[in-house]
Amino acid sequence: MAEEIVRPKPSRALGTPLASTIAAITTILGLIVLAWTILFVTKGRFLKGPFERIVAAQTHRQVKVAGDFQLYLNPFNVKFVAEGFSISNPEWAGHGNFFEARRIDSRISTWSLITGNRRINWLGLIDGHADLQWDKDGKRNTWTFSEEKGEPLDLPVIRRAIVQGTMIRYVDPRMQIEAGIRVQTVEAKDTQFANAINFDGNGTVRGTRFTMNGALLTPNATVAGGQNKLKLHAEGVRTQIDVSGTLPGATEIEGADLRMDMRGQNLADVFALLGVAVPDTRGYRLTSALTKQEIEWRFTDLTGRFGASDLAGRMTVAMTQPRLMLTADLATRTLDIVDAGPFIGYSPSQSVAGKSALVQRVGGTPRILPDAPLRVEALRNFDAKVNWTVRNVRAENLPVSNIKLGLTLDDRLLTLDPLNFSLARGTVSSEISINARRQPVFTEYDIRLSPTPMGVLLAGFGVEESGTTGTLKARIQMTGSGNSVRDSLASSNGRIAVILPKGAFWTRNVQLSELDLGVFVQKMFEKKLKEPVQINCGLIGFTVRNGIAAADPILIDTEKNVMLGRGGFSFKNESIDLAFRADGKKFSLFSAQSPVGINGYFAAPGISVLSPELIARAGAGLGLGVVASPLAAIIAFVDVGDAKAADCGPVLAGASARAQRTEKGKPRDDVGRGTTAKSESGKQSGAERQQQRKKFLGIF
Template sequence: MSVEPIYQRARTGLIRARDRAADGLRRARGGLRPGWERARTRLRETRFKRPSNKALAWTGGVFGALVVAIALFLILFDWNYLRGPIGRYASAKTGREIVLAGDLKVHAFSLNPSASVQGIKVGNPKWAGPGQTADIKKLDVQVKLLPLFVGQVVLLNLQLDQAKVDLLRDRQGRATWDFSNGKKSNKPFKMPPIRRFVINDGHLKIRDQKRKLVLNGEVNATEEMGRAGRGFLMTGEGALNGNRFLLRIQGGPLLNVDTRKPYPFDADIRSGATRVTAKGAITKPFDLGQFAMNATAQGPDLADLYDLTGVALPNTPPYKLNGRLSRDEHLYKIEGLGGRVGDSDLAGSLSVETGDERPYLKADLRTRSLDFDDLAAIFGGAPSRKAGETVSPQQAAVGRQMAAQRRLLPDSTLDVTKIRSLDADVRYRVAAIHDAMLPLRSGDVTVKLDRGLLSANPLILDLPQGKITGQAHLNARNAVPVTEVDVRLSNARLEQLIPIKGQPLAGSFVGRIKLKGSGDSVHRAAANADGEVLAVVPSGEIREAFAELLGINATKGLGLLFSKDQGSVPIRCGVAHFQARNGVLTADRIVFDTKPVVATGGGTINLENETMDLRIQGRSKELRLVRLLSPITVKGPIVGPKVGIETGRVVAQGGVAAALAGLVNPLALLLPFVDPGLAKDASCAALIAEAGREGVPVKTVAAKTARR
C-alpha cells in the first residue's frame, strides 16, 4: 500500500481541524473560554499524530527487518566458532583449563533457548596435578528466557551422558570441586529449579585425604513413571572405604517444582552395615542450605557415620537412632533424638555448626538406664559378650582377644585426626546405671573438645553412699596424645564397694587416682603413666576371724571361722599408697590396722603387662602360741590375681610400735592428697594422736597439715 493516500487524508483532516479551531477561537474571544481550551487540546493532538504515524511506519519496518536478520543469523550461525572463546573465558574465571571438545549446537531464537555440546573436559587446578575433574561426553541444557531478565534461572532440562567426575580434597582442605578461583564462599550449595534432570551412565570418584575417605561408584538419575505416579529417582552404587555403598533418592515430579513450595523426597543411603534413611523436604527447591527430614540411622558403630557425615562420633556398640534433622545454612540440628545404643537408651538433642574451620558440635544427651559395659567401646574395648548383650562381630572379636590375653586395658589405636577435626560441648546425664564393677547409681559428665584437647570436667558418678568426682583430659594436639586422669572417691562404704557374703568388712572408704601418660591407646598411655594412687579406710569394722587370719593366727582365726562366730573388731585405719613411674605402681606403704592385728605390705602393679605382685605381712598385737610367720601374697593378672601364702620363709617378729611408726608418718603426709578433711575422721586422726602420745615420731608439720 502507498504511503501517499495516507498522507493526503491526514492533510485534509489537519485543514478541517484548523478551521474548527479558528471557529472555536472566535467563540472564545466572545467569552467562551472553555471552548478555546478544548480547541487548543484538539489542535495539539492533531499536530502530534502526524509525525507519530510516519515514525511508526518507518520504525516498524526497520525493527521487523532487524528481527528477521537476527533470527536468520542465530539459525544459520555456526556456534562451533565460539567454542574456543567460551572455553578460554571459563578457564580464566575458574583458574583451570576448560575445553569444549565436541560439536556445539545452540537454539537461541526461542522463549526456551537450549544448547548441546558433545564433549566437555574440565581440568584439575594446578595444585592437584595433571588430570581432569570432569569429562562429560554430552551435555544438554535448556532454560526459560523470561525469568532471566529478573535474575532467576529456571532449567527446563539438564542432561549429562557418560559423565566421569573425579573429585579430590587434600590434607590442607583444598578441593577440586571449588570453582571460586581463590574467592572463598561459605554459602551452601544452591541449584536452580530443574524441570527435567537426567544422568545417564555417570561415574563418580571422590578422594578426601582430610577425612581419609574414598568413594568410587556409578550414578544415574531420571524421571520415571511408577505406580504412585511420576517422580524423580537418583541411584548410586559403588564402594566407600572398602564397604559396599548404595544410594537411592526419590523425589516428587520435577515438572511441577515450585520455588515457593517445599520439594518432598525420600533417601536411603548405605555403607557396609551402616544405613541412613530419611523422609523430608527441601524448603526452597533446590537450595540445599534449607531442608528438614525425619531420619533414622543404624549400624554396628556410631563412629562409622564419620564416612557419611564428616562428624567425628565415639565408638559404640550397635545402635539404632531416629530424630528430626534440619538444616538452616551452616547449622544442622537433630531434635527429638531417641533410640538405643547397645543395651542402653539415648535421648536428647544436638546441633552442628559448620561455618568455621572445624565443625562445632553441641549436645544435651540423656539416658534413663545405662548398661555400663556399653561404655567400653568408647575406649576401644568391647561390651560384654554374655548371652543377651548387644555387641558387633568386630567388638566380639576384640573381646575374645582381650580375654585370651587376660587384659583389662584396650589397645585399639585412637584416631587423633577425628578428634582434631571438630570442636564440641556435650553434656551427658544418666539416671540409672547397672552391670558396673562398682555399685554406681547415676552419672553426669560434661565433655568439651577444643582444637584437639578433649576434657571431661566435671565427671560425677553417684554411689549408694558417696560419689566419684574428678576430671580427665586427652591432649591430641601433638603427634603423641597425652592422657591425664584425676578422680576422687569420697564418703563411700566398704561393704558396698566390696560386697562379700555375711559382710565381714564394713566402714568408710576414700581414695584418689592421679595419673598422666602418653600413647595413642588406653593401654599405651597407662604403660608409661606417672602419678600416684591412694586408698584410705579411716574407720570401720572387720570380722574378728578375718582379722586374726590377716595376722596368720591359725588357731584363733580358724577356730572363729569354724564356730561361725560373727564377732567383729574395729578397723583403726587402713592405707594403701602407690607411686607410679613409667607404668609401674610401686606400693611404698600398705598398712591395715585393727585391734588385734596390724598388717603392712608392699609390691608392684605393672600396667604394661597388667600383672600385680603384692605381699602383706601381719603382726599380732597380743601373744599368740601358734602363728605362721609367712606373708600373704597377691600375684598374677590384674583381671584375676591369686591369693596365697609365701612358704619356705620365716619372718622375724617385730614390734607393734615399729609397725605403727611406719603407718603414722606417711599417713600424715598423704591424707591431704586424698581429702583435706579426712584427718578429722574417727580412727585415723585418733591413731595419729595416740601414736604421738606413745612416743612414735610423728612430724609436727605433717600432723598439722593432716588436721586441716
C-alpha cells in the same frame, strides 16, 4: 520622551517537565519492547557468539555451544536453550569438561537474577555430565570459577525438571571420596506424582565401596513451586541407611524435613567414612530427624540402641575448616558393661557378657587393661564437644551408675572433664587429658573417690554388706606415655592412695585379714562375728615408677592391731605380689603374724594364707610339741602385743612411708620405700632393698 512599552514575558507551559519525563520513560519502554520483540522473534540466536565470549572471560574456561542457541524473555522468564553445550575443566582437574549436555532447555526467573537468588522454574536436561572435583589440597574445585578459594557446592533452586541420561561424578581426595551417580526422570501415570527423578550410583569412601539409589518425587499439588519428596537408600561398610522426607526444592537441602533410619554392625564404620574416630559398638539401629542449616548437618530426636544399650539425644556435624566439628548431647538409661568396654579400649568381639566382660587373654595370661590403640591419625580430621549421661550400668558386682562425661577434642588434645560416676554411695570424679599432639601419646590421670561407705561398696561388689560405719576415699594422680591405656599405664609415674578414716567394721571382714586366729575362733564359736572392730585410720598407698607400683606405705591401725603391707604390682604385665601381716597391740595366744600373700594378676588375683613364714612357724611349733610338751607348740603362735600405734595425721593425709610416725611422734621403723623396713631408722641399704625387691616383686 516616548512612553516605554513593557511587554509581558511569554509564559512556559506547566506540563513541559512532566511531558519530558513521560517522553523519556516512553522511549525507554519502547526500546525495551523493541529489544524484547527482536529477541522474541529471533529467539536471541544472534547472541550465541557474545554469550560464549562473555561466559568464557568470566569463568576462565572454554565455553562452546555446538548447536542451537536461544536466549530471550518468554514472556517474563529468561528462556535459555543450548545444544552441544560445554564448559571445560580448569587445568589442574585434567582434560575433559566440567559440564556438558546434549541439550539444555530452561526457564530462569528474571527477578531471581536481579536479586541473586538463582531460581530455575523449569529445567529440561538431556545427556548431561557434570564433573565435580576438589583438588588434593581442598583449596580449589571445578565449580568455583573465580581464582579464589573453592566454595561449597550451591545449586540453584529448581522448581520442576525432567532429566534424562545424566551422569554426575564427584571426587574429593581429602575425604577419599569418589562416586558416580546416574539421574533419570521417570514419567508416572495414574499416581499422585506427575513425575519422579530417579537416581542410583556407587563409589568408594576411604577405600570402602558403597551403593545408593533413590528418587525425587514431585507431588501435583506443588508443581508451581513447593516441597519435593525424597527417598534414599544407601548400603556399605556393613551399614544400611534410609532417608525419606521433603525438600523445599529439587536441589534445595537447606531446611529439609527428613527422617533417617540407620542400622549396621558397628557404628564406628559410618564415622570412619568421615574420618572421625569413635569407639566400636555391637550391632545398632538409630533413627533421627535430619536437616541442614548452612554448614551444619543436624541430627535431632535421635533414638535407638547399640548392643544391649539405649541411646537418645541430638548431634550436629559442622563442615568447618580445617577440621569438621562434631557436637552432641546424648543420654542413656541403661548401659550394658560389654557395650561400655570399647569406650576405654576393649574390643566387643573379644569380650563376653558377665564377670569376664572386660577380661581378655594374652598368651594364656588373663589381662584386664585395654590395649586398643588410640586412632591418632583420625583425630587430625575433626574436633568435638560431647556431653553424655548414663543413668544405670548393667554389670554384675559393679555398682556404677549416674555417669556424666564431658569430652572435648581440640586439634588432637582430648580432654575428659568431667568423667564422673557414682560408685556405691560415693562419687568418682575424674579429669583425664590425652595429648595426641605428642608422640607417643601423653596422658595425665587425676581420679578421685569421695568418702564412700565401705559396707555399701563391698555389697556392690558381691560381698555380704557389713553394715559398718567405716568409709574410704582415694585419689590417683599419674602420667604415662603410650597409644593405648595398657601402654600408657605400663610407663606411668605417680601416686595412688586409698585412705580409711576412723570407723567400725565387721570382725568377719577385718579379723580374717589380720589373721588373729585366736580372736576369730573365739568369736566364731560364740557367734559374735557381727561384733564391730574399730579402725583408727588406714592408708593403702603406692608410688608408681615406670609402671611398677610399690607399697608406700600400706598401714592400717585398728583397735587391737597394726596391719602392714609390702610388695606391689605391675602395670606392665598386670601381676600382683603383695604381703600383709598384722602385729598385735595386745597379747594374743593364737596369732599368725606371718605375711598373707596376694598374688596372681589383676584379672585373677589369688590369696596365699599359708605363707612360707607361717609354715616355718607351724613347723617350729610342731617340733617344740614333740621335744617338750603340747603346750610348748603354742609358743610359736604367741603375739607379745608390741605393735606401735600409728599417728593418724600422716595416714589421713596420704603421706609417703618416710613421713609416717608412731602415736608418740617417732619415725616408724616398720614401713619404708614401698617395703617393710629392717633398720630402726626406717632406711635400708641398697643391697637390702634389692633383696626385698627380688623377694616381694620378683615377678616383675
